[in-house]
Amino acid sequence: MSEYILKMQDIVKEFPGVRALDGVDFKVKKGEIHGLVGENGAGKSTLMKILSGVYPYGTYEGKIIINEQKQKFTRTKDSENAGIGIIYQELTLVKQMNICENIYLGNEFNKAGIIDWNKAMDCTKRLLKEVGLTESPDTKIANLGIGKQQLVEIAKALSKDIKILILDEPTAALNEDDSENLLKIIKGLKERGISCIYISHKLKEVKSIADTITILRDGKTIDTYENDESVTEDKIITGMVGRELTQLFPRKEHNPKETVLEVKNFTVYNPEIPDRKVIDNVSFRARKGEILGIAGLMGSGRTELAMSLFGAYGIKKSGQILIDGKKTTIKGPRDSIQNGLCYLSEDRKKNGLVLMMDIKENITLASLDIISDFRGINENEEIKISNHYVDALNIRTPSIEQKVRNLSGGNQQKVVISKWLMAAPKVLILDEPTRGIDVGAKYEIYNIMNDLVDKGVSIIMISSELPEILGMSDRIMVMHEGKITAELDWKEADQEKVMYYATGGEDLDFISEHLT
Structure with a gap:
């Protein structure tokens, strides 16, 4: 029996004009915490969407093997049935519902069409105890802090008898105490034999928790390291960006x-x-x-x-x-x-960008008076100005007509900055x-x-x-x-x-x- 619970072999995924994954190999051992790092746009999220069934079999090339069995996921339910759970950076809980309802949403205990809420409540109490939450199962999600909501997401994953848990930027919105508590819970999952794939830009966290670290860059596997003293943050950064960053903060x-x-x-x-x-x-x-x-x-x-x-x-x-x-x-x-006086919001997707619009429309959105008159928007001027900011801020995109929802986080942030630069703050x-x-x-x-x-x-x-x-x-x-x-x-x-x-x-x- 192989020591690897998961093997992803020679994975290739293409979008129009972009090869997002180019022959990626990724392996996870049973009961390990495996750090997955890389720049925005490196392919981490795309790889995990393939593993979780968001991108179904047939839309990519390569193999997924779990416990030596080849998998062909056509939907996310297939991935769940194979023992894979995923917790996204943007939580998927329904805030108006209580903890119990969220944990079993779509997986209710039912007999002849009637939900057994007593059984659901009992199981929820057990799951909450496992993740260290003392709240009642009927507590509304809206009444929980973001750290406790993360733990509810983990409890929800555990309710499905997972073997592999994917955590995408789990501490991005957490304070230090909540982050430490979450890392402790993840280590506890490892002790129970659950494999965790830990995606984070916080390299200090990755170093502190991961047994193994894989680096992706430009859709390719750069290296996989056993996490020991020889694997420094500088070494990881060099692998991620393809060059040394002599100073993390270029103070002037x-x-x-x-x-x-x-x-x-x-x-x-x-x-x-x-x-x-x-x-x-x-x-x-x-x-x-x-x-x-x-x-x-x-x-x-x-x-x-x-x-x-x-x-x-x-x-x-x-x-x-x-x-x-x-x-x-x-x-x-x-x-x-x-x-x-201009303000770049902490939530770029909700308050900084119109995701369905393209890059040029987002860049000019706060300064339409500059590119328009009584006849309407001067499209040539809009294109000229947008191209200027794309070049000046090194926004990586095949075209200014690319929808901003398809950009990496770093490039989305540069689009928001471009919007405010055009407003001349x-x-x-x-x-x-x-x-x-x-x-x-x-x-x-x-x-x-x-x-x-x-x-x-x-x-x-x-x-x-x-x-x-x-x-x-x-x-x-x-x-x-x-x-x-x-x-x-x-x-x-x-x-x-x-x-x-x-x-x-x-x-x-x-x-x-x-x-x-």
Whole structure:
């Protein structure tokens, strides 16, 4: 009997004009955690969609062998029946339903068309215990944090008697505690003999949890390593991008100039809970030609601050927003854009892009006045401008008429950045600018940020990744429960200091300065 539970041999998958997978070989041992890494567009998701039956047999070349038996999946149900479960980066739970209903959705216990909810509830209790959840099975998904929702997804997979569990960027939206808890659960699955395929851009996590690591690049298998001390993050990165990245964060010495954005005593209330403040008397300045980093834990108010400044969130706002020293009234995003304040959302697919539109339509969407007159849109100008940004930002695409839904995460992010560059921002707020993208694309986006700052743009960067905040910011503003608890120069900042203020510690010098 082979030690490998899964063999994918010489897998080839083509889309119009693109060979996404080019003879990929991928093998997973029984009861191991196998890390699968590569840049966006390397082919990881395509390979997993073939394995999970999303791309059925006949739409690709090559073989899938599970426990020495060749598989020909024509639908996702066939893959599940073979013992494969997949948890996507974007969770597939129905938030209006409870835990039990979600776990057995489509796999209900029924007899003569009647669902046995008592049996389902008993089985759910057992599954929740296995993944370390103490919630009742009838708890609504909407009442769970994202970390617990991930555990419900794992419980749902376990209900189907899986042998191989695929986890696609499982900790991308989790805080540090939830991430550690999830990794502990995955190690527990390994002890039970379940094989896990772990896809992540967080190489530190991959190094800490994987037994074996496979690198894909440009649709090909580059290498597979047993994870030991010789396999460093630098070695993995070199395999992923095909070159050495001498510095993960290309910090440049910036020369900040005059204040371009000033926020005074800004307070915002939650639109769903009108008596609750989400931003509490916040004051700060952002200067021309600098990167101002905003750090804080989930729920600290970072995104709410950015969205409310942009005019896309909050009620009962008070305080002042000054741009170039002039008091500015922002009632909505249109006012914000016209005043040179642009916001790149943390959720590019939901709030940053129109996925069914092509690249050129997305790039020009916020600046249609530039390319149109009373006769309509000047299509030649639209094509010219779009091609300019595709070239300038190195967006990898066969055509500007490619639908953005078909681009990798890093290239989608560059399209959103292009949209805001066309709007000629004075202040560009980047909310989680590198979330869910690979190290090579991250490096390119950091260089784009540096170029913008050199041209005098003020960048406000929100990030959950402390190394990113420390590696790219000129100044760091820390938030906790809707308030600013500290402002630090990058030279004096470290992870411990930022975390101290992010958990409620207060910078008395900073506070006294803003009270006077």
